Amino acid sequence: MTTKVMKRDSRPTALITGGSKGIGLELANQFGQHGHDLVLVARSDRDLKRAATQLHTEYGCRVDVFSVDLTAIDALAELYRQVTDNGIQVDVLVNNAGTGDVGPFAVSDINRQLDMLQLNIVSLTALTRLFLPGMIERGSGRILNIASVVAYFAGGSNWASYVASKHYVLALTRGLAKELVGTGVNVTALCPGPTATAFVNQAGAGVMRIYRWLPKVTPSEVARAGYRAAMAGQTTVVPGLLNKLFAFLGELPPRSIAQWVFGFLSRSPLVTTTDTRKAS
Template sequence: MGSRATDLGTVLVTGGSRGIGLALAKEFARNGHDLVLVAREEAALERAASRLAIETGVRVETRTADIADPEEVERLVRGLEDAGITVDVLVNNAGIGDHAPLVDSDPERLQRLLQLNVLGLTGLTRRLLPDMLSRGRGRILNVASLVAYFQGGPNWTTYVASKAYVLSFTRGLAIELRGTGVLETALAPGPTDTDFVSRSGVGDVRAYRWLPKASPERIAHAAYVGTMAGRTTVIPGLLNRLLAFLGELHPRGVAQAVFTLLSGSATSTTPG
């Protein structure tokens, strides 16, 4: 195993089997951290784990769990406790998206989206935080999105609102945790080249057509540096930082107009 840059040991990554989560896992492993990868599909997890272990030499455990299900979150944490695995860094990365007018969207998918992106992230953090506090050290990295800075996102309202929750949750908790040794970071990637684009139906969204797509590796490197430096927010890419800045400007009318344009379908003629 490589030497670690900090006294923080094992990193748990939800959604660690592919995309940004896998790239984050690799970045932490390159820096000497052991890993626990969590996702639902076992075969993909095992493939990712054996590749990472061979490439980096760290210890990689896998756990299948649906983070949208509170009972599975509890089973996951108890299983780690029984195995004597201490989580020093929690990466709340697993998330799904959706793109459709609310009235046309699948109610079950919206439910799952909120259960995963909002409640799963909150529940796992609440469950692992007491141990981090008792050790006086830890990091929590929450994967939000650039859309968290949008002043509402027509046609993907629920996804955009879920990521605004993640950003607000992180900013609040970061202040609450001051002086405890546990630091909280929100990562806000812009469009990134992963399966999320096809699985969440965002391929036709103007933000995805017009803005350059980053590689997951580039996002993961920026996230690692920001997390270890204890930064509360990390927005990889200059253009994305400009858009996020615009999103927080007052009055919000201009930002709202820009994000309404970026939220629409590139192949439709309506602005929303």
């Protein structure tokens, strides 16, 4: 479903998946206040309409919303078709939608695992592939992929698939950034650490040492860092000084030591597996 809030004008447009709440909504605020029109994509039509009304009222920007389940493979091409059929030129693509799965892999729900990989990896890759050629043709564009500070580690116990999926996002972003030099298109990976969003409680991640011990940044702080980095053409950005140190240590050799430290921080007294839509 698509809802158009106001007539289009010549301002640049940012498409944000998972843009109705959390980090996604804060990113929408950043782009809206800096002169962009918006396209918000999420599953809940009610949340989308509420976000669109707030953004339009506050910034006067045009907001189009598309209620889409991005875990459905056919939905990706259909979303692209609807956006282009509505005459929307996407100048900035923000791949923010994602899901987390916390708990031992062997007892995890296989359907949640597959949905997570579909959303965190396949939908992000497909939307990038669909919207990138137009940006290259126009000689300008921005792609902002939401990864995570955990992407800097070779692997993580108790959320192995999630860490692997974010590692993919970071690797894809770095590869594309090199590939697109000279095209006018920049690709950025935003890699937040623990963030004060609903994910912490909903996914049961709050019992992990990494969430209990490391300071949390706000979604608005994460969004500001992501917006600035994308507009500046940075390839990666990690909000927060301690998170920057954490990411640096994750890539130091020997990586087995970093992986052990990460495993220690990922331990919890509970054995749970919970799924939630999240922004990082």
